[in-house]
Amino acid sequence: MAAPLELLLQRHSVPSRQLGEPAPDEATLRELLGAAIRVPDHGKLVPFRLVRLAGEAKLRFGERLAELAIRKQPELSEAKREKERLRYTFAPLVIAVVARLDDTSKVPEIEQRLCAGNVAYNILLGASALGYGAQWLTGWAAYDPDVAAILGLAANEHVVAFVHLGTPQIEVPDRERPLLDELLGTWTP
Template sequence: MSHPLSFLQQRHSVPSRQLGGPGPSGDELQTLLQTAIRVPDHGKLVPFRLILLQGEAKLAFGARLAELSLRVNPNMPESKREKDRTRYDFAPVVVAAIAHIDESSTVPVIEQKLSVGCVAYNLLLGAQALGYGAQWLTGWAAYNREAAGILGLADNEHVVGFVHIGTPQIDVPDRDRPELADVLRTWTP
């Protein structure tokens, strides 16, 4: 019998360019998304939205971002242009985790953002539980207001991450992790 935490001990990201089909769809995708939004939410604000990018729409979104990137950075090297052009070509499912911040709430903005971060992390864990690979990416588009406009985001919304989900096309070795002793201390009065 494996240790109850072994699932979490095996969690790692699969680079988005190493994700292909199939990806979750239909009821499986709906269950993944419904499960992902079961997060801590101080004040029951629901400070998150999800935008699903699939198929031709996902490719069109990637193309529009690539055009925007080139317009903003016309002297960008060809290698970076190619990376921007193909960023959304690989994983069959991309979920944009969106922060929907209520500035008038007594719940601090950081707590609202952390709730959205939990949604993105749940997408990673849920994808792994279903046998898929996933990677949470931000990149310049997560911080650009014109890119937010492409997604139709309101002024109080921004991208926390693009979670790419699909079937790993290669075995990805785990990366080095910090030693617990390097990041833990016990407080004493």
């Protein structure tokens, strides 16, 4: 195992329910996010932005989502209502990574989305490098236009990731990974 690649080889997601205090402090968070936004960006569009959910705001956000879920599915069980309400409260910090798509640009939409996705992944890698845990989650809320309105997103914006950040409360075992030889091919003319 090559030492320079150790971070990539050891990276894994920590379930949001297993992320506790402390989250990165403000200075560390700014350093982490500043590094995370250094992504490939065809056309220099900066097709992303970040929304912080912290403290009481996480609970309020979850309550709004639970209300919305109940309106959309009145038969939703009490357990699922509570799950929606508490979904964003486990990790001490959640960063919503938002794609801002410019449909007037020559840069294809998929490249703009991937750019935003790279920001989310860089947050995961950076958190791991700093000794924190993180999990990239989406779920129905990432794709719902009413949730986008709650977050104050514009018509050309959507959530690509809710990145939950904190300190791992457990040692997370690695999962089985795919074999490179089953994925790598060589094109020949």
